[in-house]
Amino acid sequence: MAILVTGGAGFIGSNFIQDWFANCNEPVINLDALTYAGNPNNLNTLPAHAAHTFVHGNIADRELVGELLTRHTIRAVIHFAAESHVDRSIHGPEEFIQTNIVGTFRLLESVRAHWNTLEPAAKTAFRFLHVSTDEVYGSLAPTDPAFSETNRYEPNSPYSASKAASDHLVRAYHHTYGLPVLTTNCSNNYGPYHFPEKLIPLVIHNALAGKPLPIYGDGQQIRDWLYVRDHCGAIRRVLDAGQLGQVYNIGGWNEMANIDVVKILCAALDKESPRADGKSYATQITFVKDRAGHDRRYAMDARKIERELGWKPAETFTSGIAKTVRWYLDNAAWVQQVTSGEYRKWIATNYS
Numbered sequence: 001m002a003i004l005v006t007g008g009a010g011f012i013g014s015n016f017i018q019d020w021f022a023n024c025n026e027p028v029i030n031l032d033a034l035t036y037a038g039n040p041n042n043l044n045t046l047p048a049h050a051a052h053t054f055v056h057g058n059i060a061d062r063e064l065v066g067e068l069l070t071r072h073t074i075r076a077v078i079h080f081a082a083e084s085h086v087d088r089s090i091h092g093p094e095e096f097i098q099t100n101i102v103g104t105f106r107l108l109e110s111v112r113a114h115w116n117t118l119e120p121a122a123k124t125a126f127r128f129l130h131v132s133t134d135e136v137y138g139s140l141a142p143t144d145p146a147f148s149e150t151n152r153y154e155p156n157s158p159y160s161a162s163k164a165a166s167d168h169l170v171r172a173y174h175h176t177y178g179l180p181v182l183t184t185n186c187s188n189n190y191g192p193y194h195f196p197e198k199l200i201p202l203v204i205h206n207a208l209a210g211k212p213l214p215i216y217g218d219g220q221q222i223r224d225w226l227y228v229r230d231h232c233g234a235i236r237r238v239l240d241a242g243q244l245g246q247v248y249n250i251g252g253w254n255e256m257a258n259i260d261v262v263k264i265l266c267a268a269l270d271k272e273s274p275r276a277d278g279k280s281y282a283t284q285i286t287f288v289k290d291r292a293g294h295d296r297r298y299a300m301d302a303r304k305i306e307r308e309l310g311w312k313p314a315e316t317f318t319s320g321i322a323k324t325v326r327w328y329l330d331n332a333a334w335v336q337q338v339t340s341g342e343y344r345k346w347i348a349t350n351y352s
């Protein structure tokens with residue numbers, strides 16, 4: 001028996017696979033299309049015992065997915081694969097519709113066909129865990145309560161709309177076909193292997209390269225940050241003990257304005273890798289044009305997963321940021337490799 005991880009060469013997927021083998025030996029089949037965000041080198045540091053099989057392919061390929069499910073006796077699918085960057089979804093939504101909606105639909109169809117062939121015990125034990133985001137719930141006003149699992153869906157970007165659609169498909173496959181699904185909606189992650197198009201790794205990368213640190217609009221937008229390995233632990237917990245058909249919100253209880261996140265990063269870098277001229281990296285902060293339709297505030301009410309499954313984050317923002325900054329300083333070669341070619345084109349497009 002094995003689990004099938006989709007998007008396991010991306011940021012969270014690769015952290016999940018590392019976390020998996022730090023906790024058990026069950027084989028992982030990792031299906032990833034290796035888009036610009038996928039990097040097989042993220043898995044170079046897996047321990048020798050890791051039964052990890054990488055498959056280069058698309059979640060929408062029904063023949064391939066069907067074959068993988070049968071050949072490897074898959075008992076659970078953990079679905080990370082997606083287009084994940086809001087700014088890219090604003091510049092070009094098509095890929096988001098294809099992967100996040102059509103891709104998830106095709107994956108669900110492949111899984112449903114496989115699940116229908118299983119013996120009753122295997123059918124009961126099977127799980128499809130869909131990894132989603134807090135962004136499906138829309139934007140909060142400053143004094144609104146945090147998002148709960150029953151919050152109305154109000155997605156505002158093509159990215160969040162495509163994730164919302166995928167959440168609805170997953171829900172429908174449970175309701176209509178009885179597919180044993182679980183959905184997790186998580187807040188903003190940060191940590192090692194985070195592609196430097198997202199705020200935290202972009203700021204670390206630009207700071208060290210002596211480039212401007214771009215803050216959209218007034219920098220007062222709030223996100224709820226969670227260290228990526230905490231997210232991975234939550235997913236394992238939901239896989240083990242989550243109730244079928246249920247949704248679990250995952251968050252860090254750590255709301256921060258973007259400008260404050262960037263100042264904390266600058267202070268950490270000032271300490272760990274001071275600039276040659278002795279000035280703070282904060283002098284590189286540059287306010288730029290705001291993102292179109294920019295959501296003002298996200299915050300997760302993660303009490304359900306704590307109450308029902310006993311999960312809560314282990315890292316504080318201080319400890320998580322310290323680990324993250326250290327990782328980027330120690331892994332300059334990784335950053336160098338992922339910031340060549342296509343990456344440069346994206347930076348030129350988004351910040352022109």
Ligand code: NAD
Pocket residue numbers: 006007008009010011012013031032033034035036037038039057058059060079080081082083084085099103131132133134163185186187188189190195
């Ligand atoms: P990522 O962009 O770093 O990685 C996505 C991975 O999916 C890449 O390896 C890519 O090659 C792969 N992929 C893309 N399209 C594919 C396809 N059609 N078939 C197979 N593989 C494909 O994303 P991430 O930040 O690791 O996010 C993973 C999941 O978690 C996504 O579903 C995202 O919506 C969700 N999520 C992310 C965050 C966050 O802060 N990053 C927060 C909550 C939820």
Ligand code: TYD
Pocket residue numbers: 085086087188197198199200202214215216217219221222223258291
């Ligand atoms: P991001 O990391 O793209 O995640 P998301 O949009 O999914 O929350 O952005 C986090 C916040 O940082 C968001 O409010 C947009 C803002 N941001 C900037 O101010 N400057 C940047 O260069 C980037 C990439 C993001």
